[in-house]
Amino acid sequence: MRCDVLAIGTELLLGQIIDTNSAWLGEQLAEAGIDSYDHRKVGDNLDRMVASLKDLLANADAIVVCGGLGPTPDDVTREALAAVAGVRLERREELVESIAAMFGTRGRDMPANNLRQADIPEGAQVIPNAMGTAPGVMAEIDGKVIYAVPGVPYEMHAMVKDFVIPDLLERAGLRSVIVSRSLKTWGASESGLAEMIAQLVDDQSNPSIAFLARGIEGLYVRLTAKAASVAEAQSLIAAEEAELRAILGDLIFAVDDETMESVVLRACAERGWSLGVAESLTGGLIGARLANIPGASETFRGSIASYATEVKRSVLGVTSDSVISAECVSQMAEGAQRVLGCDVAVAVTGVAGPDEQDGQPVGTVWFGVAVPGFATETVATRLPGDRERIRQFSTISVLNLLRLRLNSLP
Amino acid sequence: MRCDVLAIGTELLLGQIIDTNSAWLGEQLAEAGIDSYDHRKVGDNLDRMVASLKDLLANADAIVVCGGLGPTPDDVTREALAAVAGVRLERREELVESIAAMFGTRGRDMPANNLRQADIPEGAQVIPNAMGTAPGVMAEIDGKVIYAVPGVPYEMHAMVKDFVIPDLLERAGLRSVIVSRSLKTWGASESGLAEMIAQLVDDQSNPSIAFLARGIEGLYVRLTAKAASVAEAQSLIAAEEAELRAILGDLIFAVDDETMESVVLRACAERGWSLGVAESLTGGLIGARLANIPGASETFRGSIASYATEVKRSVLGVTSDSVISAECVSQMAEGAQRVLGCDVAVAVTGVAGPDEQDGQPVGTVWFGVAVPGFATETVATRLPGDRERIRQFSTISVLNLLRLRLNSLP
Numbered sequence: 001m002r003c004d005v006l007a008i009g010t011e012l013l014l015g016q017i018i019d020t021n022s023a024w025l026g027e028q029l030a031e032a033g034i035d036s037y038d039h040r041k042v043g044d045n046l047d048r049m050v051a052s053l054k055d056l057l058a059n060a061d062a063i064v065v066c067g068g069l070g071p072t073p074d075d076v077t078r079e080a081l082a083a084v085a086g087v088r089l090e091r092r093e094e095l096v097e098s099i100a101a102m103f104g105t106r107g108r109d110m111p112a113n114n115l116r117q118a119d120i121p122e123g124a125q126v127i128p129n130a131m132g133t134a135p136g137v138m139a140e141i142d143g144k145v146i147y148a149v150p151g152v153p154y155e156m157h158a159m160v161k162d163f164v165i166p167d168l169l170e171r172a173g174l175r176s177v178i179v180s181r182s183l184k185t186w187g188a189s190e191s192g193l194a195e196m197i198a199q200l201v202d203d204q205s206n207p208s209i210a211f212l213a214r215g216i217e218g219l220y221v222r223l224t225a226k227a228a229s230v231a232e233a234q235s236l237i238a239a240e241e242a243e244l245r246a247i248l249g250d251l252i253f254a255v256d257d258e259t260m261e262s263v264v265l266r267a268c269a270e271r272g273w274s275l276g277v278a279e280s281l282t283g284g285l286i287g288a289r290l291a292n293i294p295g296a297s298e299t300f301r302g303s304i305a306s307y308a309t310e311v312k313r314s315v316l317g318v319t320s321d322s323v324i325s326a327e328c329v330s331q332m333a334e335g336a337q338r339v340l341g342c343d344v345a346v347a348v349t350g351v352a353g354p355d356e357q358d359g360q361p362v363g364t365v366w367f368g369v370a371v372p373g374f375a376t377e378t379v380a381t382r383l384p385g386d387r388e389r390i391r392q393f394s395t396i397s398v399l400n401l402l403r404l405r406l407n408s409l410p
Numbered sequence: 411m412r413c414d415v416l417a418i419g420t421e422l423l424l425g426q427i428i429d430t431n432s433a434w435l436g437e438q439l440a441e442a443g444i445d446s447y448d449h450r451k452v453g454d455n456l457d458r459m460v461a462s463l464k465d466l467l468a469n470a471d472a473i474v475v476c477g478g479l480g481p482t483p484d485d486v487t488r489e490a491l492a493a494v495a496g497v498r499l500e501r502r503e504e505l506v507e508s509i510a511a512m513f514g515t516r517g518r519d520m521p522a523n524n525l526r527q528a529d530i531p532e533g534a535q536v537i538p539n540a541m542g543t544a545p546g547v548m549a550e551i552d553g554k555v556i557y558a559v560p561g562v563p564y565e566m567h568a569m570v571k572d573f574v575i576p577d578l579l580e581r582a583g584l585r586s587v588i589v590s591r592s593l594k595t596w597g598a599s600e601s602g603l604a605e606m607i608a609q610l611v612d613d614q615s616n617p618s619i620a621f622l623a624r625g626i627e628g629l630y631v632r633l634t635a636k637a638a639s640v641a642e643a644q645s646l647i648a649a650e651e652a653e654l655r656a657i658l659g660d661l662i663f664a665v666d667d668e669t670m671e672s673v674v675l676r677a678c679a680e681r682g683w684s685l686g687v688a689e690s691l692t693g694g695l696i697g698a699r700l701a702n703i704p705g706a707s708e709t710f711r712g713s714i715a716s717y718a719t720e721v722k723r724s725v726l727g728v729t730s731d732s733v734i735s736a737e738c739v740s741q742m743a744e745g746a747q748r749v750l751g752c753d754v755a756v757a758v759t760g761v762a763g764p765d766e767q768d769g770q771p772v773g774t775v776w777f778g779v780a781v782p783g784f785a786t787e788t789v790a791t792r793l794p795g796d797r798e799r800i801r802q803f804s805t806i807s808v809l810n811l812l813r814l815r816l817n818s819l820p
Contacts, residue, residue: 011620012436013440014440016622016632017622018433022429026424040450041449070600072621112605131795154796277694279697283697283699283702284698286694287689287694288693297717300693302715302718302721304713304714308684308710311711341720341721352701387704
C-alpha cells in the first residue's frame with residue numbers, strides 16, 4: 001500500500017506558511033507501515049491540482065489531499081476531486097444542516113459562502129469533521145482512493161487518526177502490527193545521547209531506535225517494533241526499553257503522551273502536595289504549561305508573574321537588592337508558597353534580553369525549588385539563544401529541576 | 411519564468427525533519443518575481459528523483475533541487491542530474507583540492523567518501539559553496555536549467571541568494587519588484603471577511619489580495635504588488651490598503667510584524683498607562699504573550715494566574731459566589747489593578763474543560779477590561795474547540811477587547 005500526499009495552498013508555495021502537515025502525515029503513514037514516496041505542494045489552482053492528482057494516482061494506491069476545503073472561492077479541492085473522478089458536485093442537505101448548526105452554537109450567522117462546503121462529488125463519501133465546519137471527502141477512483149482533509153492542523157489530525165489511517169489499514173489488509181514508544185529525555189545533547197547508547201543502536205534492528213530532537217519538548221528516543229501481534233511488538237519494546245533505562249536513568253522524564261508538566265503534576269499529587277509558581281522573565285509560561293494539563297486544578301494553585309521589580313517586592317516579599325540572584329529566586333519561591341498557599345513552589349528569574357540587566361548578561365537564569373521540610377534549592381544557568389528560546393528553556397528546565405528534586409526525596 | 415522546487419530526503423517523507431527549505435525558496439522566488447507552481451519532496455531514491463525531475467522539467471523553465479549532495483552513498487542528486495541530462499559524472503580535480511582544503515582548515519582528515527562530492531555531470535557548472543564541503547551544480551538541459559543546492563539551510567541560503575536568484579533573473583531578462591503587506595484582522599470569520607471585501611478582490615489583480623488563516627494569530631489579508639520599482643509597488647499597496655481599511659475598520663489590529671500584544675502594549679504606553687493581568691483558565695498565557703515582546707517591561711507589570719478559587723479570593727479579593735461570572739471577572743480585573751499597582755488590567759475566567767464547572771458548559775469564558783476613570787467592562791462568550799484552543803482564543807480575545815476599549819476612549 002502506497003499513499004502519497006498533496007498539500008494545497010498558494011501561501012505554501014510563497015513560503016508564507018510552512019507545510020508541517022505533510023511531515024505529520026508522513027510520520028503517521030510510516031508508523032502505520034504504509035509507504036509514502038511523493039509529497040507535493042501546489043497552489044489554489046484547479047488545473048494544477050487536477051494534474052497533480054492524476055499524476056500521483058498513476059503511481060500511488062491512495063492520496064491524502066490536505067487543504068482547499070474552506071468556504072472561500074479559492075478553495076477548490078472539492079471541484080478538483082470531482083474533475084478527477086469525472087463527476088459533478090452535489091449539495092448534501094445533511095451537511096448544510098450540520099454546518100448551519102455549527103455556526104448556531106457560536107451565535108453567529110452563516111455566511112452564504114459556507115454552503116460551498118456542503119458540495120461533495122457525486123458518489124463520494126463525507127468524512128465527518130468533529131473540530132470545524134469543513135467536512136472531509138473520500139472519493140474512490142478506479143480502485144484507488146483520494147482522501148481530502150482540511151489544512152487546519154488540529155482538524156486534519158483528528159480526521160486522519162480517526163478515519164484515514166484506519167481506512168488505509170483496512171484496504172491494505174494489514175499484515176504486521178507496528179507499535180512505537182517514545183522515551184523523552186532532558187539534560188543530554190543529541191550527540192551525547194547517541195554516544196551513550198551507540199552499542200544498543202548498532203545491535204538492534206527490531207525495535208528500531210531513532211532520535212527525534214524536539215527542541216523545548218526534549219530529545220526523544222523512539223522505539224518502533226514490527227511484529228505479528230500488538231502483544232509481541234509491545235514485549236519487544238519492553239525488553240529494549242529496560243536496557244535503555246538502565247543506561248539513561250533519570251534523563252528519561254516521560255513516555256509517549258506524557259509531558260514534563262504532566263509528570264511533575266502527578267509527582268506532586270502522589271504526595272498530596274499542591275504546586276505554585278513565581279515567574280519573572282517567563283511572564284506566565286510556566287503556569288500556562290501546567291494549566292494546560294486536564295485535571296491540573298487538583299494540584300496547581302496558580303502562578304504569580306512578577307514581571308516588574310516592584311511586584312516582586314510588594315506581592316512576593318522579595319527584599320534582595322539584585323533581582324537576578326539566588327536570594328531573589330529563593331524569596332520568590334517561598335513567597336509563592338506563602339501567597340498562593342501551596343506546598344511546593346518553583347521560581348524563575350533572569351535576563352531574557354535583548355539587553356543585559358543588573359550587570360548580568362542575557363541568558364543568565366536562576367531557578368528555585370521549594371519543597372516542604374527542606375531548604376529551598378537554587379541553581380544558576382546560562383542559556384543560549386534568543387529571548388523566546390531563553391524563556392522556553394527556562395520553563396522546561398525549572399520543571400525538570402522540580403522533577404529531579406521530587407525523585408530524590410525519601 | 412517559472413522555477414519549481416524538488417526537496418530530497420527520505421527523512422522529509424517520514425516526517426523526521428520538516429521541510430522548511432522549499433518554503434524559504436518559494437519566498438525568495440516570489441520576491442524576485444519568478445513564478446513557482448509545483449513543489450515536491452521525494453526520498454533518497456535515484457529512480458524517483460529522475461522521474462520527478464523529468465516531470466517538473468516538462469512544465470517549468472527551471473528547477474531548484476535541494477539536498478542529496480552530501481558525501482554518503484545515499485546522496486544521489488549528482489547521479490540523478492547526470493541521468494536526466496543523459497551524461498556521465500566526471501571527477502573535477504579542482505573540487506578534490508578545495509574539498510581537501512576545507513577539511514584541512516578544520517583540522518580533520520577527509521574521509522574517502524567525500525571525494526564523491528567532486529563528481530559533477532559532464533558539461534555542468536559548479537556552484538561554489540562558501541559555507542560547506544558540498545559544491546552545488548547547475549546543469550542546462552534543452553534550454554532549461556536545474557540548480558542542485560545543499561539541504562543544509564545556511565549553505566543553501568547563501569548559494570541561492572548569491573548564485574541561483576541572480577542567474578534566474580538574468581535568464582528571465584527583466585526584473586520586476588514584489589512588495590507584500592499583511593493586514594492582520596481579528597473578529598470576523600474567513601468567509602465573513604471574504605464577503606465584506608468580495609468586490610475589491612474581484613476588481614483587483616495588482617496588488618493581489620489573499621487570505622491567510624493563522625489561527626490564534628488572526629486572519630491576515632495579504633496584499634502583494636508587482637511593479638518596476640519598490641516605490642511604485644508600495645504606492646499600489648498604499649492605495650489598496652486605504653480601500654480595505656475603509657471597509658474593515660477596527661477589525662484590522664496590526665500590520666506585518668506587529669502582533670496583538672505589541673499593539674496593546676504600545677496603546678497603553680502611549681497613554682502612559684501600565685498594564686496587568688488576572689488570569690484563570692489561561693494559567694499565565696496572557697502574561698507570557700505580553701512578556702515575549704522586547705521592551706514589555708516599560709508597560710507590563712505582571713500577571714496573577716489565580717487558578718484555584720481560593721487564590722482568586724485571597725490574592726485578588728474575589729467575593730462573588732460563582733467564579734464563572736461577570737462579577738468575578740470584574741473583581742479579578744480590579745484586584746489586578748490593586749495588587750499589581752497597574753493602571754489598566756484585563757481578566758479572564760471560564761471553563762476550559764474537559765468538564766463543565768459551576769454548571770457552566772465547556773467554552774464559557776468571561777472577559778473583563780478595567781481602564782482608569784471608567785466602569786470595568788465585562789463580556790461573556792462561548793468558544794469552540796478543545797482545552798488548548800479555548801485557552802489560546804481567550805488570550806487573544808481579551809487582548810483584542812482591550813485594544814478596542816483603548817481605541818474607543820477619548
